[in-house]
Amino acid sequence: MTALDSWRVLTDDKSGDIVLAVDFDATGRPEARFTDLVTAMGPGITVWETVPQSMGGADVGLTGEGYIGRWAEEVRASGRQVSAVMGFCVGSVYAAPLAERIGQWQREAPRMILFDPEQASPLSMYWQFLKVIELMSSVLSPAEAAEAREAGRLAQQENENDLPRLGAELLKQFQESGGLAFDRLGLDAERRAEVSVTFGSFISYLSAAGQLDPFADWRKAIAISSASPTSGLNAARAAAPGGEVDMVAQELRFGAQHTELLRDPEVARAVADLIRSRA
Structure with a gap:
């Protein structure tokens, strides 16, 4: 085959x-x-x-x-x-x-x-983002995790009718919070890229489904x-x-x-x- x-x-x-x-x-x-x-x-x-x-x-x-x-x-x-x-x-x-x-x-x-x-919906995309932030909460401070959740909430609120734009905003916030978490976990460049691309692909998958x-x-x-x-x-x-x-x-x-x-x-x-x- x-x-x-x-x-x-x-x-x-x-x-x-x-x-x-x-x-x-x-x-x-x-x-x-x-x-x-x-x-x-x-x-x-x-x-x-x-x-x-x-x-x-x-x-x-x-x-x-x-x-x-x-x-x-x-x-x-x-x-x-x-x-x-x-x-x-x-x-x-x-x-x-x-x-x-x-x-x-x-x-x-x-x-x-x-x-x-x-x-796919703005709420479901935001919920998936929250799950990722929760996974990183062990290495983020409570204030950092709260800031990320609030940024995601505002992105959802401001992009209720635009899934691709919401996806881009959530991905941007993920990269900022993820960068901090990856540094503290000591992940190498290959592992960082793997996690980031997987999350980006998932967001793309959800955004495209909305079309x-x-x-x-x-x-x-x-x-x-x-x-x-x-x-x-x-x-x-x-x-x-x-x-x-x-x-x-x-x-x-x-x-x-x-x-x-x-x-x-x-x-x-x-x-x-x-x-x-x-x-």
Whole structure:
């Protein structure tokens, strides 16, 4: 098989259809991963996962359509048939139009399976920034951490309607606070670059997702919902009861929390059944 740049192979049975998974997987994330899900699903299913981060920084500034085009081009060049496209959280924003794009050259569009689907928003971007500041709080003084959090809050407040600009402001603040933290941790230049580029790529991934409108495609999808009240369709349900009904074609609800959704055995069995029924 030709080497892949935009995908990594999680499992491969060397034949048959493939399943695509869209997510931003990075070292240190608290949420379960698609690697956890595919392990629990058992053999016989080939899964490729997106590799959005680039240590060369090539993803920074990429548009939403740019991500879709890059991923789709490599899938098409492989010649493999895609039976399903999965997306986790904001990855669902990309997964749905990617499935539609693939359906343009296949006989049948892939099934869409979305895990706690959410759109990128200024609040979610700010929340991700806060998580990073929290990780650095052990080496930042309380005043420095508070200053960083306040700078992020002001950036969110001032850029409510401009995700790319908000992303740039949060990245700037990350570089300032991160510089202090990296000095105190004694990180070398290579490790500093790795952490900075990963965060920048993640911010770019979230910003570009804000350029896509997934709702028409989501209406054809199956949603896998956790029990976390502030995640996925549960958040939509809390904000406007009943409004989530028309967002997807079908919803399967589970007792796992958002961070454990991709690790839950019941979820894995249900998803494996959905995939095998389409094969």
